[in-house]
Amino acid sequence: xxxxMGKTIPDDDERKLDRLEYRMAIxxxxxxxxxxxxxxxxxxxxxxxxxxxxxxxxxxxxHGPSGEHLINLMRCSDExxxxxxxxxxxxxxxxxxxxxxxxxxxxxxxxxxxxxxxx
Numbered sequence: 001x002x003x004x005m006g007k008t009i010p011d012d013d014e015r016k017l018d019r020l021e022y023r024m025a026i027x028x029x030x031x032x033x034x035x036x037x038x039x040x041x042x043x044x045x046x047x048x049x050x051x052x053x054x055x056x057x058x059x060x061x062x063h064g065p066s067g068e069h070l071i072n073l074m075r076c077s078d079e080x081x082x083x084x085x086x087x088x089x090x091x092x093x094x095x096x097x098x099x100x101x102x103x104x105x106x107x108x109x110x111x112x113x114x115x116x117x118x119x
Contacts (some may be wrong), residue, residue, distance in 0.1 A: 019064070020061075021087065022064050022087060023061045023062070023063060023064040024061045025083045025084075025086070025087050026058060026061075026064050026065060026070075026073070026080060026083060026084075027058060027059055027060065027061035027064075028061075028083070029077065029079040029080045029082070029083035030044070030058060030059055030073075030077065030079070030080065031059065032079045033077045033078070033079040033080070034059075034077075036059060040055075040059060041055045041056055041059065044058065044059070044073075047072055047073060047075075047076040047077075048065070048069045048072045048073060050069060070084070078101065
């Protein structure tokens with residue numbers, strides 16, 4: 001604790017992340033990826049080894065994941081990864097993720113076309 005000396009520490013960082021903004025960004029990303037069903041809760045429990053109550057809190061936006069839970073979510077969910085990059089003002093990093101998803105889908109389509117042509 002700082003001693004009271006009559007000076008205040010300035011709080012002029014305009015880019016400081018708001019807790020509500022963070023919680024809602026994660027909640028919206030999880031809902032886009034998993035929906036809002038009981039199955040979504042079970043999936044979050046499996047991904048992060050948290051309680052069902054914690055998973056419900058993340059989905060509702062009343063609380064947000066911290067530390068290792070956020071990292072585990074980013075490993076398992078592209079939507080959460082993208083949301084974290086966006087709130088960190090690193091949208092340019094999204095391009096690589098989206099290109100990777102596009103490449104995977106394109107390879108699947110080429111495989112289907114090849115199988116169709118062989119028949």
